[in-house]
């Protein structure tokens with residue numbers, strides 16, 4: 001597993017965007033959540049989306065997957081305007097993977113049966129299916145947990161399982177919604193290593209959101225800060241921490257990563 005550096009400031013080679021949100025506005029009833037938001041996500045970067053609870057982070061994921069349509073604006077994935085593709089087509093057409101904040105697995109099935117279930121949906125050929133499942137079992141070190149029901153796994157083990165399930169169809173874009181919430185420090189570190197490891201071994205773009213900065217900034221190439229429906233800062237972890245608007249509206253004066 002890759003070691004986590006305090007700040008990963010890496011020159012991500014590609015600045016070609018894989019997802020573009022253009023002039024997006026979203027309302028719930030009459031309440032405006034996103035206000036003419038523009039966001040480019042680069043191919044093969046790990047992008048962190050930070051912002052307080054209720055700012056619209058999950059809404060951005062819902063826009064990308066098609067769970068929510070924007071009131072205004074366009075969502076472009078792989079150069080294709082994706083608005084017209086419903087959720088079931090988007091996941092396969094654009095090779096999306098989603099790790100929702102809650103749930104994502106079947107509690108009464110064992111760990112191995114959860115993996116098999118997803119694999120049966122995505123991989124038709126039995127041999128290939130078994131190869132994929134075995135690869136994930138060894139990658140995530142699930143060997144001792146295979147027959148434990150999901151409901152009896154620890155919080156961290158559950159999160160690892162949902163991440164593994166999201167990787168069954170080899171996503172090119174992986175969305176992680178607050179993956180570190182309610183987990184202990186060592187488990188968070190383990191998940192950060194999984195995220196960094198994925199990026200170094202697969203051709204994948206990872207978008208991870210959180211309302212708490214510290215855990216997220218340790219494992220992203222770039223972060224954006226959302227406030228009042230807009231992106232108010234974007235840059236490397238170091239850059240966003242010292243950004244004046246981000247300090248005023250999100251981090252506060254005291255925030256420090258050390």
Ligand SMILES: Nc1ncnc2c1ncn2[C@@H]1O[C@H](COP(=O)(O)OP(=O)(O)O)[C@@H](O)[C@H]1O
Pocket residue numbers: 028029033051052053054055056057058059060
């Ligand atoms: N289906 C919905 N109906 C009404 N309001 C919603 C709905 N989904 C989200 N919201 C509101 O939109 C805002 C953004 O929600 P969300 O994207 O879940 O925030 P975050 O993930 O940043 O915590 C919140 O104020 C939330 O209450």
Ligand SMILES: [Mg+2]
Pocket residue numbers: 057058059101177178
């Ligand atoms: Mg959310």
